Amino acid sequence: MTIKEIILRRLIKSLAEEKKLNKIIDNEDMKKSLPLDGVALGEKENIDGIKVRNLRLCYGKTEVLKGINMDIPAGKITAIIGPSGCGKTTLLRCINRLSEFSNNCKISGDITLDGQNIFEVDQMLLRRSVGMVFQRPNPFPKSIKENILYGIKATKLKVNVEEVIETSLKKAALWDELKNRLNDNAFALSIGQQQRLCFARSLAVHPSVILLDEPASALDPISTAKLEESIMEMRGEYTQVIVTHNMQEARRISDKVAFMYMGELIEFGETEKIFEEPEKQRTKDYIVGRFG
Numbered sequence: 001m002t003i004k005e006i007i008l009r010r011l012i013k014s015l016a017e018e019k020k021l022n023k024i025i026d027n028e029d030m031k032k033s034l035p036l037d038g039v040a041l042g043e044k045e046n047i048d049g050i051k052v053r054n055l056r057l058c059y060g061k062t063e064v065l066k067g068i069n070m071d072i073p074a075g076k077i078t079a080i081i082g083p084s085g086c087g088k089t090t091l092l093r094c095i096n097r098l099s100e101f102s103n104n105c106k107i108s109g110d111i112t113l114d115g116q117n118i119f120e121v122d123q124m125l126l127r128r129s130v131g132m133v134f135q136r137p138n139p140f141p142k143s144i145k146e147n148i149l150y151g152i153k154a155t156k157l158k159v160n161v162e163e164v165i166e167t168s169l170k171k172a173a174l175w176d177e178l179k180n181r182l183n184d185n186a187f188a189l190s191i192g193q194q195q196r197l198c199f200a201r202s203l204a205v206h207p208s209v210i211l212l213d214e215p216a217s218a219l220d221p222i223s224t225a226k227l228e229e230s231i232m233e234m235r236g237e238y239t240q241v242i243v244t245h246n247m248q249e250a251r252r253i254s255d256k257v258a259f260m261y262m263g264e265l266i267e268f269g270e271t272e273k274i275f276e277e278p279e280k281q282r283t284k285d286y287i288v289g290r291f292g
């Protein structure tokens, strides 16, 4: 087969997939407003938050999390700070069980979300309840609309499609910018818009928790401000955990701060307290920029 034929075949295949997807999106049943299928973890009436108990994680023989105990409050914004390599991302990846995909990874201890042990529930259901936004925007090579609806289709949720697209984009402060571009490819967006689209995508499946791993590190100050505004507007509605290297950001947006160092949780408390009068010298040194 010639290269021309291979490219042509791929093009036909992707057009067929696109057609199939659009058929699902435009399906009349999908347009009806129906309750969400299946009960996700952390539905709003349960507001116990995330409880991490004696969490240990080893990659091979290296212990990366050394017995973390932490009560992440429901509906609040918790910032995780600490020097590079201290285990912030690893902790987030435990909360939605992504770490289990890594080879050579051994986890012990418990994490409960609104009273349920996350290691005992279906992973698909867990990820519907626990959304994640990564350091680099990772939209799918699909339209804006399809990006938003991806999780809904994957979990076969029956929702009012138009309503979900509009609400999710509004929550991410993107609706006005994108309402006339819903069929554009997500890759045509600026990096800042792509990251807010990823935030909107994670909101579309009605999670109760959103994990944000340095979500603004690739963004300019204006995009950062817009993203932070959206995060703050979600206060009370979602339990949010944000990893950041930016002390001002942690101070501006969070209710609680966790300071980690070499796989341990050194200090955890109200944001104002951590920044004004931390109990541990190591926290103080890190906050004032003496190390890290």
Ligand SMILES: Nc1ncnc2c1ncn2[C@@H]1O[C@H](COP(=O)(O)OP(=O)(O)OP(=O)(O)O)[C@@H](O)[C@H]1O
Pocket (backbone or CB within 6 Å): 059, 064, 082, 083, 084, 085, 086, 087, 088, 089, 090, 091, 102, 103
């Ligand atoms: N898949 C893996 N296999 C082996 N070691 C890993 C793996 N993922 C992370 N680590 C190690 O675990 C430690 C903690 O990594 P982690 O990514 O959680 O740090 P971090 O606090 O998020 O750092 P940064 O601020 O640089 O993002 C590091 O020493 C890292 O090299």
Ligand SMILES: [Mg+2]
Pocket (backbone or CB within 6 Å): 088, 089, 090, 213
């Ligand atoms: Mg990290």
